[in-house]
Amino acid sequence: MTEVFTGFALAAQVQARTRSQVKALGRAPVCASLLDPGNAPAAAYLARQQAMAAEAGVEIRAIGWGADPAAQLAALAADPGIDAVMTLYPLPAGLTPERAAAIIGPAKDADGLHPLNAGAVLLGDPAARAPATAQASLLCAREILGDLRGAEIALVGASRLIGRPLAMLLADAGATVTLCHVATRDMAAHTRAADLIVTAAGVAGLIGRDHVAPGGRVLDLAIIRTARGLVGDADMAALLGHAALVSAVPDGVGPVTTACLIGNIVAAAPGR
Numbered sequence: 001m002t003e004v005f006t007g008f009a010l011a012a013q014v015q016a017r018t019r020s021q022v023k024a025l026g027r028a029p030v031c032a033s034l035l036d037p038g039n040a041p042a043a044a045y046l047a048r049q050q051a052m053a054a055e056a057g058v059e060i061r062a063i064g065w066g067a068d069p070a071a072q073l074a075a076l077a078a079d080p081g082i083d084a085v086m087t088l089y090p091l092p093a094g095l096t097p098e099r100a101a102a103i104i105g106p107a108k109d110a111d112g113l114h115p116l117n118a119g120a121v122l123l124g125d126p127a128a129r130a131p132a133t134a135q136a137s138l139l140c141a142r143e144i145l146g147d148l149r150g151a152e153i154a155l156v157g158a159s160r161l162i163g164r165p166l167a168m169l170l171a172d173a174g175a176t177v178t179l180c181h182v183a184t185r186d187m188a189a190h191t192r193a194a195d196l197i198v199t200a201a202g203v204a205g206l207i208g209r210d211h212v213a214p215g216g217r218v219l220d221l222a223i224i225r226t227a228r229g230l231v232g233d234a235d236m237a238a239l240l241g242h243a244a245l246v247s248a249v250p251d252g253v254g255p256v257t258t259a260c261l262i263g264n265i266v267a268a269a270p271g272r
């Protein structure tokens with residue numbers, strides 16, 4: 001029997017902690033979120049973020065991209081009424097995530113992508129503002145395995161947003177991490193030996209039955225839009241009845257990621 005893991009209960013715990021922080025702050029932190037309002041998936045995702053933020057006492061303001069995105073980001077970074085700034089994909093032409101983070105600056109960087117924030121994660125600073133998905137994945141891994149000291153974790157995907165910071169967080173928690181990527185030879189040899197497979201490659205159906213030992217566990221971070229709806233890296237149909245646990249997409253890590261993002265907004269508020 002395969003357990004389909006969802007993150008709603010864990011997200012509620014993160015939200016409760018955030019509400020306490022907002023109460024202690026004595027005001028509602030404000031985050032500006034820039035997006036293309038004509039992009040329906042981005043707008044729908046932002047609406048879910050706004051609803052969850054409101055539950056925690058946090059305000060997320062939706063702002064459409066203007067003619068000069070860099071100047072727009074700089075103005076928000078300088079605005080004392082804005083505590084944090086984040087950007088939703090796709091970004092405007094010519095604006096990379098790295099450039100956006102550099103303009104926003106480390107203090108208001110809700111996404112945890114500024115080099116100073118990324119560097120703090122690399123150095124193991126417990127107060128570092130890591131990307132929300134990496135934070136959420138660490139929490140989910142602990143929920144699934146318990147104490148991570150000595151755990152063997154195969155991490156599929158070495159992106160700057162998820163794979164690399166998550167590898168650092170897992171290693172700091174005491175796990176032994178094998179970081180797999182597009183050039184990895186015989187990836188199944190690594191994933192089958194793991195106590196937990198964490199996959200964030202963005203390739204539908206990448207992790208199949210041959211990649212998972214009987215009774216293995218898979219934490220799927222990918223969210224891929226297909227004609228049949230949202231899917232992840234894990235081939236759910238192939239793994240049901242074979243794996244002990246596979247996380248739902250998008251309701252596995254997704255709710256926890258949103259809760260951690262709201263926590264990053266509160267962490268950016270002066271006075272915290």
